[in-house]
Amino acid sequence: MSRLFLLRHAKAGWALPGMRDFDRPLDASGRADAEKMGTAMRSRSYVPDLTLCSNARRARETLEGVAGQSDTGKVLFFDSLYSEDAAGYLRLIRDHGRSGSLLVIGHNPMTEDLAMAVSGDGGETARAMLNHGFPTSGLAVVRFPGDLVKATQGAGYLEAFLTPADP
Numbered sequence: 001m002s003r004l005f006l007l008r009h010a011k012a013g014w015a016l017p018g019m020r021d022f023d024r025p026l027d028a029s030g031r032a033d034a035e036k037m038g039t040a041m042r043s044r045s046y047v048p049d050l051t052l053c054s055n056a057r058r059a060r061e062t063l064e065g066v067a068g069q070s071d072t073g074k075v076l077f078f079d080s081l082y083s084e085d086a087a088g089y090l091r092l093i094r095d096h097g098r099s100g101s102l103l104v105i106g107h108n109p110m111t112e113d114l115a116m117a118v119s120g121d122g123g124e125t126a127r128a129m130l131n132h133g134f135p136t137s138g139l140a141v142v143r144f145p146g147d148l149v150k151a152t153q154g155a156g157y158l159e160a161f162l163t164p165a166d167p
Helices: 030-045 057-069 086-095 109-119 124-132
Strands: 002-009 050-052 074-078 101-106 119-122 139-144 156-162
Touching: 030 119, 030 139, 050 119, 057 074, 057 101, 057 119, 074 156, 086 101, 086 109, 101 109, 109 124, 109 139, 109 156, 119 124, 119 139, 124 139, 124 156
Parallel strands: 002 101, 050 074, 050 101, 119 156
Antiparallel strands: 002 139, 139 156
């Protein structure tokens, strides 16, 4: 059994004049939410063996907030997590899927699209929450019967869907 943790980056501020979207930092609520998600992950024993993180500033800062509260395992950064579609995210997950459990810190709509695509089944509450959208700092926890190298569309079970508002 393996777990895939899909975390949308925390809330970022607007780009200042001349600033690239890639360089947008988290705002104060985003920093607090990233820390809340780290605490929630730790309290539920959601500990990844490996983290794949977008190289965009807001994703890296989300990782810092989570890592300050919980273990994130080995971390690899990818520019492609900023621009790839859900299929590209899945390819990257398969390429690094021998780690047991994997945290991906990325962007929408890719994170939401991937969570919906790989979750063939799931808990009623988790599926209902995911169907209402994937907010910033949202975390989908998808369980697979084998390792993530073999992750395919519809093969996962949506075990949980958390937001910073959850206790």
